[in-house]
Amino acid sequence: MKGLTYQLKSVLRDKFCLMTFLLPILVAVALNFMGSIDLSSLGELHFGVLENNLPPQTITWLERYGPVTAYGTQEELTAAIKEPSTNVIGVKADADSLKTAISGDELEIFQQAAAALPALYEQRAGTEQAKVLTLERPDILESFQGIFIPAVLIVAMFMGCTFNAMNIISEKEDGVAFINEILPMTPSQYIMQKVVVGFLFGSLSSVVTACICFQLSWQNFGIMLALIGLSSFVAALIGLFIGKLSEGLMIGVVYIKIIMLVFIAVPIVCSLIGVSGPLAIICNIVPSQPAFDGIMALSAGNMGTAIKDIGILIIHCVTWFTLYVLISARRKKRTT
Amino acid sequence: MGKGFCALFKKDCQMLSSGKFFLMAIGFLALYTAYVNLGYIRFMQMPPYNVYLYDPAGTQTEKSSLVQTVPSMEAMDTALLSDANGVGLDASAGEVRVVLYKGAEHVDHHRADYALFLLRPSTGSAPEIVGTNTPEQKARKEITCELLFFELSAVGFLGIAAVLFREKGMGVIRVHAILPLQKNLFLLSKLAVFLLSDLVFAVLLTLLNAGLADGAALLPAVLLQTAILSLIMALLGLLCALLLKDFRQFTLAYLIIAIFAATPVFLSANTSVKFDWIGWHPFYHVYMGLKNAYFGSATSPVYYAGAAAAILVLFLVVQFAFRREIGKEM
Numbered sequence: 273m274k275g276l277t278y279q280l281k282s283v284l285r286d287k288f289c290l291m292t293f294l295l296p297i298l299v300a301v302a303l304n305f306m307g308s309i310d311l312s313s314l315g316e317l318h319f320g321v322l323e324n325n326l327p328p329q330t331i332t333w334l335e336r337y338g339p340v341t342a343y344g345t346q347e348e349l350t351a352a353i354k355e356p357s358t359n360v361i362g363v364k365a366d367a368d369s370l371k372t373a374i375s376g377d378e379l380e381i382f383q384q385a386a387a388a389l390p391a392l393y394e395q396r397a398g399t400e401q402a403k404v405l406t407l408e409r410p411d412i413l414e415s416f417q418g419i420f421i422p423a424v425l426i427v428a429m430f431m432g433c434t435f436n437a438m439n440i441i442s443e444k445e446d447g448v449a450f451i452n453e454i455l456p457m458t459p460s461q462y463i464m465q466k467v468v469v470g471f472l473f474g475s476l477s478s479v480v481t482a483c484i485c486f487q488l489s490w491q492n493f494g495i496m497l498a499l500i501g502l503s504s505f506v507a508a509l510i511g512l513f514i515g516k517l518s519e520g521l522m523i524g525v526v527y528i529k530i531i532m533l534v535f536i537a538v539p540i541v542c543s544l545i546g547v548s549g550p551l552a553i554i555c556n557i558v559p560s561q562p563a564f565d566g567i568m569a570l571s572a573g574n575m576g577t578a579i580k581d582i583g584i585l586i587i588h589c590v591t592w593f594t595l596y597v598l599i600s601a602r603r604k605k606r607t608t
Numbered sequence: 609m610g611k612g613f614c615a616l617f618k619k620d621c622q623m624l625s626s627g628k629f630f631l632m633a634i635g636f637l638a639l640y641t642a643y644v645n646l647g648y649i650r651f652m653q654m655p656p657y658n659v660y661l662y663d664p665a666g667t668q669t670e671k672s673s674l675v676q677t678v679p680s681m682e683a684m685d686t687a688l689l690s691d692a693n694g695v696g697l698d699a700s701a702g703e704v705r706v707v708l709y710k711g712a713e714h715v716d717h718h719r720a721d722y723a724l725f726l727l728r729p730s731t732g733s734a735p736e737i738v739g740t741n742t743p744e745q746k747a748r749k750e751i752t753c754e755l756l757f758f759e760l761s762a763v764g765f766l767g768i769a770a771v772l773f774r775e776k777g778m779g780v781i782r783v784h785a786i787l788p789l790q791k792n793l794f795l796l797s798k799l800a801v802f803l804l805s806d807l808v809f810a811v812l813l814t815l816l817n818a819g820l821a822d823g824a825a826l827l828p829a830v831l832l833q834t835a836i837l838s839l840i841m842a843l844l845g846l847l848c849a850l851l852l853k854d855f856r857q858f859t860l861a862y863l864i865i866a867i868f869a870a871t872p873v874f875l876s877a878n879t880s881v882k883f884d885w886i887g888w889h890p891f892y893h894v895y896m897g898l899k900n901a902y903f904g905s906a907t908s909p910v911y912y913a914g915a916a917a918a919i920l921v922l923f924l925v926v927q928f929a930f931r932r933e934i935g936k937e938m
Contacts, residue, residue: 316714337718354739356746356903357877366733375739377746379654385718386735392725404706404720407688521855525770526632541647 275457279469282439293435293477296428300421300484317385320352320360330370333396334363349373361386369394421485422567423536426560428481429503430535432474433511434528436466440515441524459600463512470508475500492570495578499570502585503563509592510559516599539564559588612789616797624801627771633759633809637816640755644817648751649744658694659723660687667699672729695723741903745822749902752817754874756810756834757895761870765841768802769858772849785934795926799842806838807831818902829901836915837894843922850929890918 284290317338321331322345334340341360343349353362354375359382362373370393372386443449452462478500486496510531518524538558541547543565547555555561566581624630659675661668662684668675675697678684684696688709696707704727706720741749775781784794814823814830852858873892877899886892893911900907 316712317718336714337721338714350738354903354905356741356750356899361735362738369733371733371736373736373738375741376737377739377741377743379743381654381656383735384656385722388722388725389735390733391730392721394730395725395728396721398724402704402706402720402724404708404716406708406710406716408710525766525855526628 275461275465276468279439279465282443293431293473296424296431296477296481297484299424299427300481317382318358318360320349320362322346322349322364326363326365326370330365330393333393361389363389366390422564422571423540424485425478425481425500425567426503426536426539426564427532428478429474429500429563430507430532430560431477432470432504432508433514433531435473436470436508436511437514437518437524437528438521439469440466440512441518441521444515444519445521460597463596463600466512466515467505467508470511471501471504474504474507478504486571495570495575495582496567498582499563499566499578499585502582502589503559506559506585506588506592509589509596512596513592534558535560543568556584559585559592562588613793613797616789616793617800620797620801623775624771624805627767627774629767629771630805632767633805636759637809637812640759640813641816644748644751644755649747657719657722658687658691659697659726660684660694661697661699661727663697663699665700667702668704668727670728672726675726693719695719697723697727745819748818749822749826750899752814753899753902755817756813756830757837757898758870759809759813760806760834760837760841761891765845766862768842768845769848769862770855772798772845773855773858776849777854781930781933791931791934792927795846795923795930798846799839802842802845803835803838806834810834826902826904829904830898833894833898833901836919837898839919840894840915840922843919843926846926847922847929850926850933 319334319338319340321334321340321342323342326334331340340363341352343352349362350373352358352360353373356375356377359378361382364371364373370390372389374383374386376383378386440449443452479497482496482500514524514527514531518527535558538555539561542552542555542561562581562584566578566585569575569577569581656674660678661671661675662678662681676687678687681698681700684698684707688694688696688707692709693711694708698705698707704724706723708716708719708723710716711719784791810830811827814826817823818826848858848861852861870891873886873889873895877892877895893914897907897911897915899905
């Protein structure tokens with residue numbers, strides 16, 4: 273217990289470790305804030321017209337579909353249409369009808385909208401009378417946040433790994449690792465202390481992040497806690513591996529970056545592509561995949577999958593722990 | 609002087625290659641190329657809204673081939689639930705009723721009217737095309753530009769600082785204080801190495817991802833912008849390495865630069881979400897310069913003057929910090 277207090281003390285003095293702990297929480301707060309930014313304008317149509325080219329009622333009709341901006345000259349209008357970050361559709365009067373202009377590099381949906389606009393204008397009397405039944409959608413941003421929130425949570429869980437790796441590497445650099453070898457402490461005690469520190473901070477960071485991002489029922493919260501606990505434990509163990517393998521801080525940072533990239537990329541790519549079959553089983557080798565899958569299943573209310581993922585994470589915990597103990601024992605045998 | 613510069617240049621190249629800087633750059637080049645060609649291009653597609661029609665009596669005879677007929681109202685509900693951007697048309701009661709999930713108000717109006725238009729499609733005049741890029745070319749140029757900016761301002765910057773801190777830790781600056789060489793050569797050779805490696809990276813990234821023919825035509829403008837960004841980032845890296853105590857402190861500065869500086873720039877430059885204050889963000893202008901180079905738009909001479917002034921000021925500050933550091937070491 274006393275050893276653990278010392279470990280905690282050394283971690284709390286380390287600004288880098290504290291920063292890694294706070295980072296996912298900051299991102300979670302930022303994501304919640306992002307939810308309040310109006311991103312619905314992204315899919316909206318934007319129209320550009322020439323000043324005094326279209327009658328006011330046509331402009332009012334266009335404004336039903338999206339914002340209309342008037343430009344003074346043809347060159348300004350063309351430049352706005354060509355501007356790659358927007359999807360402005362140029363609209364000009366063409367006798368009784370309209371003529372549209374696009375850049376040609378827009379997504380298909382905008383090209384189609386530009387092609388259909390003159391015909392929509394001609395049929396406007398008919399369409400304005402049609403009955404429209406609008407159903408409530410739970411959350412427009414759900415699909416956008418649905419993938420980001422589990423990703424942030426994965427990063428939070430992963431923080432235990434960064435914690436441990438940085439902690440061990442700095443111990444190596446400061447020479448504390450040598451002192452550890454002559455301290456009256458068994459390797460298993462050392463492993464436990466290190467794992468507990470990484471695990472505690474990783475879990476704490478993830479729980480705070482989860483509380484900010486999710487509104488969960490008590491039963492779901494229990495499953496989420498299990499997912500967080502198990503993945504933080506695996507991450508803390510991986511941190512020990514990185515600490516053991518890296519010789520210097522810079523190599524350690526590179527290892528952490530690579531592993532973090534794999535941890536985030538594999539589940540996101542899997543969920544975007546919709547991997548199934550043997551490949552999906554192979555992907556479970558990366559511990560973040562069952563964690564991500566579990567969180568997604570939990571937010572979709574699919575308990576069975578979440579419990580299956582907890583099982584996979586338990587297997588991960590046991591395997592990584594055994595592997596680490598075996599490697600440490602072998603190294604110990606070699607040195608004595 | 610030339611000989612001294614060559615010796616320093618050679619030493620810096622060896623330093624970078626032993627610090628696995630080049631290996632890391634090649635690794636990231638492979639990763640980016642795989643991402644663009646295997647992932648990004650496939651995801652960046654947005655087909656028009658799907659329109660589902662329930663018309664048991666078969667009253668809608670003129671409908672477009674884009675309309676999908678469903679056998680029952682339940683089938684339409686299921687289709688709409690899984691495709692919330694789709695639009696349902698219910699023609700079972702004679703008059704056509706539009707059913708859709710609520711989204712942004714303007715988009716909803718367009719979706720409804722577009723669905724009704726597909727029941728009586730007419731070919732109006734085709735839109736005039738004023739640009740020269742296809743959607744795929746645009747996507748490729750856009751992502752290549754983003755990746756290049758990200759690599760130079762975040763990943764490459766980290767590499768630069770890592771190498772410089774390593775050199776500082778090894779006492780190279782102390783050695784330079786007593787070398788019979790002009791002090792500026794130390795900074796110039798560093799800048800030259802990073803500039804050269806960034807230019808090679810930019811050439812490879814552009815040719816591999818924007819396409820050979822397209823990429824080659826863009827190269828002169830892209831290389832100019834890459835040089836500006838590369839010099840700014842290398843000078844910032846040098847400044848960090850000289851002012852901050854160790855690599856650990858640098859990571860704090862790095863996080864602020866990489867995350868908080870880059871995100872608003874990407875949002876404002878690539879989407880229609882515009883912040884009013886973005887004009888004050890210096891990296892926004894550098895990013896737009898790079899983007900204009902990829903899309904062949906003109907960049908204002910004021911920007912070039914500003915960039916040159918910024919590089920000059922940074923160089924003077926770095927020179928001052930370097931001389932102070934040498935003074936400290938002596």
